Amino acid sequence: AASGVGAEAVEAGRRAYELDRKHVFHSWSAQDKIKPMTILKAEGSWVWDGEGRKLLDFSSQMVNTNIGHQHPKVVAAIQQQAAKLCTIAPQHVNEARSEAARLIAGLTPGDLDHIFFTNAGADAVEHAIRMARLHTGRYKVLSAYRSYHGGTQLAVNVTGDPRRIPNDYGDAGTVHFHAPFLYRSQFHASTPEEESQRALEHLETTIQLEGAANIAALILESIPGTAGIMVPPPGYLEGVRELTRRYGIVFIADEVMAGFGRSGRWFAINHWDVVPDLLTFAKGVTSGYVPLGGVAISDAIFDTFRERAYPGGLTYSGHPLACATAVAAINAMRDEKMVEHAAWLGEEVFGPGLREIAGRHPSVGEVRGTGCFWAVELVKNRRTREPLAAYGGSSPEMDEVIAACKSGGLLPFANFNRIHVAPPLNISVEDARAGLEILDRALAVADRHAQG
Numbered sequence: 001a002a003s004g005v006g007a008e009a010v011e012a013g014r015r016a017y018e019l020d021r022k023h024v025f026h027s028w029s030a031q032d033k034i035k036p037m038t039i040l041k042a043e044g045s046w047v048w049d050g051e052g053r054k055l056l057d058f059s060s061q062m063v064n065t066n067i068g069h070q071h072p073k074v075v076a077a078i079q080q081q082a083a084k085l086c087t088i089a090p091q092h093v094n095e096a097r098s099e100a101a102r103l104i105a106g107l108t109p110g111d112l113d114h115i116f117f118t119n120a121g122a123d124a125v126e127h128a129i130r131m132a133r134l135h136t137g138r139y140k141v142l143s144a145y146r147s148y149h150g151g152t153q154l155a156v157n158v159t160g161d162p163r164r165i166p167n168d169y170g171d172a173g174t175v176h177f178h179a180p181f182l183y184r185s186q187f188h189a190s191t192p193e194e195e196s197q198r199a200l201e202h203l204e205t206t207i208q209l210e211g212a213a214n215i216a217a218l219i220l221e222s223i224p225g226t227a228g229i230m231v232p233p234p235g236y237l238e239g240v241r242e243l244t245r246r247y248g249i250v251f252i253a254d255e256v257m258a259g260f261g262r263s264g265r266w267f268a269i270n271h272w273d274v275v276p277d278l279l280t281f282a283k284g285v286t287s288g289y290v291p292l293g294g295v296a297i298s299d300a301i302f303d304t305f306r307e308r309a310y311p312g313g314l315t316y317s318g319h320p321l322a323c324a325t326a327v328a329a330i331n332a333m334r335d336e337k338m339v340e341h342a343a344w345l346g347e348e349v350f351g352p353g354l355r356e357i358a359g360r361h362p363s364v365g366e367v368r369g370t371g372c373f374w375a376v377e378l379v380k381n382r383r384t385r386e387p388l389a390a391y392g393g394s395s396p397e398m399d400e401v402i403a404a405c406k407s408g409g410l411l412p413f414a415n416f417n418r419i420h421v422a423p424p425l426n427i428s429v430e431d432a433r434a435g436l437e438i439l440d441r442a443l444a445v446a447d448r449h450a451q452g
């Protein structure tokens, strides 16, 4: 075996693979059509596959290992908490949860000072919607077509991504609208300002036609992640805030993927002067070392539940081991200035590097992003913008590009016709540049399928 892992580990990996294929049921997959990659070990921005080959992790797994793999201080904090107190029922006060709530409340904008902890992102979304429904006494939920909000039943109904379709029973009270996406504008806009204004007009019309009196919440990723990292154009989120306030709709900012430094700010919404009513988080809060999510709640919504009980909860709401992990991960991010580093990488390395790559490859329709959160949109034809894989689907061409990245030594986050660049926020400049070079070479494969 190659560097870092021995023959024994490779053998253990082979055995794990066999058992996996026999007994493990995989998410979002036709069980017989997948060949999952085995990971034997991970460290910093690197992972080792089943053969012991080292790959640069430009995916941060599910865009969640924001502090990189096996951060020693966070691993030590988990060990200390495990030795002290692993679990306790959620009705009891625990030190780790109190400190995690204090830290998170201090990072979220405005008066989002009350934290409800969940196990992950989807249940954070479910609880945020339930809070909004109880707060307003209304039912419907507005969300964007190009969005992902989670895999549980309500969260997947709210999701706009076509993965919703086989799960959609049409009874969730969900209404979808088009959020801005200039490259594939639904509004025939040609400037960001035009896109922003027309998307807001479309949203207001949707609210009026659905009846504001029935709409509890609008949920929106501050920067849509899985759907393609479409950084909102100027004025859009301010406009959404204004419309939701005017029509009495609870504005839920979903920061599960974009939050905790990913975009170069602690929360993506901090790029604008906008305070939502509820904010959902997960992933980066613990960098995934132990599962945790939550909802940050404004004073006004908190007031609804001062005298009236909140009718919902989870066995692990504020799990001590998860909350101690969050405290350690947030402190590591702050002490090592990872958010600042991510912003700098976006401006100095990923932005310029990816624009250069786009200039060289006819298969690249657009690159967009911020911080350590970038999408490379691959097309068959730059003029028609025909995607290399349809929204919601895969394609042999995309599979080839992903395989070329992997054989070059890069593990990308790929989704439909896009390759995302989303490494840990503390990736070194050298590794960031090396990863871009591998991507650059792999895109030659995509170019073979592109005209114009």
Ligand code: PMP
Binding pocket: 062, 120, 121, 122, 123, 125, 148, 149, 150, 151, 221, 225, 226, 254, 255, 256, 257, 258, 282, 283, 293
């Ligand atoms: N919201 C967003 C924006 C997400 O990206 C995700 C996960 N990719 C979720 C919610 C669901 O989170 P989880 O998978 O932790 O349930």
